[in-house]
Amino acid sequence: MRVRPLSVVMALVASAFVIIHPAAATERTVVKEVFSPDGTISRVRVVEPPSEPAPLSAVAAEVVPIQQTGPSASRFDLVFVGDGYTASQMATYHQHVVNRWNELTRIEPYRSLKDSFNVWQVNVVSNQSGVDNDPSNGVRRDTALDMNFWCGGTERLLCVNETKAKQYAASAPQVDQVLAVANSTKYGGAGGGVATSSGGNAQSGDIVAHELGHSIGGLADEYDYPNDLYTGSEPREVNVSVYPSATMSQYKLKWYAYLGRTSPDGGVIGTYQGGYYHRRGIYRPTDNSLMRSLGRPFNLIGLDVMRTAIQRKAGGVV
Numbered sequence: 001m002r003v004r005p006l007s008v009v010m011a012l013v014a015s016a017f018v019i020i021h022p023a024a025a026t027e028r029t030v031v032k033e034v035f036s037p038d039g040t041i042s043r044v045r046v047v048e049p050p051s052e053p054a055p056l057s058a059v060a061a062e063v064v065p066i067q068q069t070g071p072s073a074s075r076f077d078l079v080f081v082g083d084g085y086t087a088s089q090m091a092t093y094h095q096h097v098v099n100r101w102n103e104l105t106r107i108e109p110y111r112s113l114k115d116s117f118n119v120w121q122v123n124v125v126s127n128q129s130g131v132d133n134d135p136s137n138g139v140r141r142d143t144a145l146d147m148n149f150w151c152g153g154t155e156r157l158l159c160v161n162e163t164k165a166k167q168y169a170a171s172a173p174q175v176d177q178v179l180a181v182a183n184s185t186k187y188g189g190a191g192g193g194v195a196t197s198s199g200g201n202a203q204s205g206d207i208v209a210h211e212l213g214h215s216i217g218g219l220a221d222e223y224d225y226p227n228d229l230y231t232g233s234e235p236r237e238v239n240v241s242v243y244p245s246a247t248m249s250q251y252k253l254k255w256y257a258y259l260g261r262t263s264p265d266g267g268v269i270g271t272y273q274g275g276y277y278h279r280r281g282i283y284r285p286t287d288n289s290l291m292r293s294l295g296r297p298f299n300l301i302g303l304d305v306m307r308t309a310i311q312r313k314a315g316g317v318v
C-alpha cells in the first residue's frame with residue numbers, strides 16, 4: 001500500500017513530462033537488449049515499438065498450466081504468450097513453450113528450484129501464421145501481438161507490442177514475468193518488461209535465462225560495451241562495483257566474502273575490469289558469466305542472489 005502514493009507521483013511526473021516536452025513524446029525511444037548466436041549481448045536504442053492496446057473483448061484467452069506447484073502468492077509465475085500461432089497451431093505453440101521451459105530448467109538455479117515456479121501458457125490465437133519480417137524484411141502478417149524481427153533496423157531484434165502481451169498475460173492467475181514467443185525458427189529475441197524469443201529456435205532459451213537474471217535477481221549486465229570509462233557512483237546491483245578487490249576486502253564491500261572462491265562459470269571470484277556497459281572504471285566478479293554472455297552459467301554471486309530471491313518468493317529457507 002505504501003507504494004501507491006509514489007506511483008501516483010510518478011504518474012504525475014510522467015504526464016507533466018509529456019505535456020512539457022510534446023516532441024519527446026512523439027519520438028520516444030527505448031533501450032532493448034539484443035542477442036547474437038555467438039552469445040554476445042549488446043544494447044540498442046530503438047523508437048519505442050507500437051503499444052496500442054487490443055480491444056478488451058479480444059484478450060480473454062484460455063490458460064493452460066505447464067506446471068503448477070503451489071499457490072501463486074508463493075511461487076514465481078512465468079506466463080507465456082504466443083504470437084503468429086493460428087487456431088490450428090496451438091499444438092505447435094504448446095511444444096514451443098514446453099521446449100523453452102525445458103531449456104531453462106537445464107540451467108542452474110532454475111534446475112534445482114524448478115518447483116518454485118508456476119508456468120502458464122496463454123493460448124493467444126493469431127489470424128495469420130508467423131510474425132512480421134520473417135524470413136525477410138518487409139514480410140507482413142496479421143498477428144495478435146504484432147511481433148516483428150528487424151526491430152529498429154536490427155534483424156535479430158524481435159519486438160512485441162508489450163501492452164497487448166501484458167493484456168493477454170493477465171488471463172493467467174498471477175504474472176511475475178511475461179515471456180512472448182514468436183512462431184518462428186529464426187534466431188532472435190529481446191530483453192525488457194516482456195522478454196521475447198523465437199519459439200522454434202533452441203538457442204533462445206538462454207535469452208530467457210539471462211533476462212530472469214535481471215527480473216528475478218536484479219542483476220546488472222556484466223558486458224562492457226559500448227562505453228569506455230565509468231565515472232559514476234557505486235551501482236546498487238550486487239554484481240558490479242567500482243572497487244578493486246583490495247579495497248573490497250579492506251572495507252568489506254560488495255562481494256568481498258566471495259573473493260578467491262571457485263565459480264561455476266570457471267576460475268575464481270575476483271574483480272575483473274569491465275562491465276555495466278563500460279570497459280574501465282568498473283569491475284565484475286568473474287571473467288564470463290551468463291550476465292555477460294549467453295550459453296554460460298551464472299557466476300557464484302549471481303547464483304546465490306537468484307536462489308535467495310526465488311526461495312524468498314516461495315517462502316522457503318533463505
Ligand SMILES: [Zn+2]
Pocket residue numbers: 033041191210211214220221
Ligand atoms: Zn541483460
